[in-house]
Amino acid sequence: MKSLVTGATGFLGSAVMRCLLKAGHDVRLLVRNNSDKRNIENLPVEVIEGDLRDHHSLEYAVKGCDTLFHVAADYRLWVPDPQTMYAINVQGTRALIIAAANAGLEKIVYTSSVAALGLTTDGTPANEATPSSLNTVNGHYKRSKYIAEQTVKELTVQHQLPLVIVNPSAPIGPRDIRPTPTGRIVLDVMHDKMPAYVNTGLNIAHVDDIAQGHLLAYEKGLPGEQYILGGENMTLLEILQTLDGILGQNKKRAAIPVNAILPVAWIMEKIATVTQREPRVTLDSLRMAKKLMYFTSDKAIHELNYQYRPAKLALEDAVNWYRNNGYSS
Numbered sequence: 001m002k003s004l005v006t007g008a009t010g011f012l013g014s015a016v017m018r019c020l021l022k023a024g025h026d027v028r029l030l031v032r033n034n035s036d037k038r039n040i041e042n043l044p045v046e047v048i049e050g051d052l053r054d055h056h057s058l059e060y061a062v063k064g065c066d067t068l069f070h071v072a073a074d075y076r077l078w079v080p081d082p083q084t085m086y087a088i089n090v091q092g093t094r095a096l097i098i099a100a101a102n103a104g105l106e107k108i109v110y111t112s113s114v115a116a117l118g119l120t121t122d123g124t125p126a127n128e129a130t131p132s133s134l135n136t137v138n139g140h141y142k143r144s145k146y147i148a149e150q151t152v153k154e155l156t157v158q159h160q161l162p163l164v165i166v167n168p169s170a171p172i173g174p175r176d177i178r179p180t181p182t183g184r185i186v187l188d189v190m191h192d193k194m195p196a197y198v199n200t201g202l203n204i205a206h207v208d209d210i211a212q213g214h215l216l217a218y219e220k221g222l223p224g225e226q227y228i229l230g231g232e233n234m235t236l237l238e239i240l241q242t243l244d245g246i247l248g249q250n251k252k253r254a255a256i257p258v259n260a261i262l263p264v265a266w267i268m269e270k271i272a273t274v275t276q277r278e279p280r281v282t283l284d285s286l287r288m289a290k291k292l293m294y295f296t297s298d299k300a301i302h303e304l305n306y307q308y309r310p311a312k313l314a315l316e317d318a319v320n321w322y323r324n325n326g327y328s329s
Helices: 012-021 053-060 084-102 141-161 181-189 207-220 236-247 260-276 285-288 298-304 310-324
Strands: 002-006 026-031 046-049 067-070 105-110 163-168 170-174 201-206 226-230 230-235
Touching: 002 141, 012 026, 012 207, 012 226, 026 053, 046 053, 053 084, 053 285, 067 207, 084 105, 084 170, 105 207, 141 163, 163 207, 163 298, 170 181, 170 310, 181 236, 181 310, 201 236, 201 310, 207 226, 207 298, 226 298, 230 236, 236 310, 298 310
Parallel strands: 002 026, 002 067, 026 046, 067 105, 105 163, 163 226, 170 201
Antiparallel strands: 201 230
């Protein structure tokens, strides 16, 4: 079984790649030539240089493969040029899925995100059927993932593709080299840069559990279906307190209303347009924080036999990995 994996130099993609190797897959990677390749070093994989914006490279990458795991995405909560994000997340995804369809692949697993799904109004966990629309998703990342998911669904019906969609929640764990926005929460606590919090909540899952969910979606997922791959719903305060316990510290933090931070985020984004460096706080992230971003993985549990470990273990693995790889100083 030869499987093409996109995004393997990144956080979630590297976990999916390792999961497939462990399961005995022959793995080919589509990698940009300027990517940080630490996550794929010294592994028995075939590497093909390409880019989701280079559609010819996608046609070449899928040749001879049986399965596609499309994990790659531009995952940032602020971008100087939003069109780049749409070119990768939407147009690139469309081109890759069409290339896979033309190549006659046996199975396609597309990694969407819970960002593309709706949220409940009462804070109860949302599921795959919770209503969502382009008008209800905030920010270019969420909008691009919503449009991409809708595009993939249309292509699945149009070409009768053997395609399964998975919607991961917030991954935590080892190899988050960038790090992701969720990983930055861990690092901020480790560096004592989290004196306050807002009243929001996230669904936290170990990155390796989400990766295993991708394999289960390939093995057991029904074409045309989608599955949330999540973990434990926690308030931001609970996440911070759990990290404090892991680090052996006892911190007191103040709750701050989201609206009180909006002017700070506005200033940071203005500065970012000059420095071209992603701001620590963005307007979109604060708009998201006004809701509890809770989800349930019941469908994946019942139909795929998906399992996830306690969030504390995911946070412990993240802390240990950061410590062992020079991020704690």
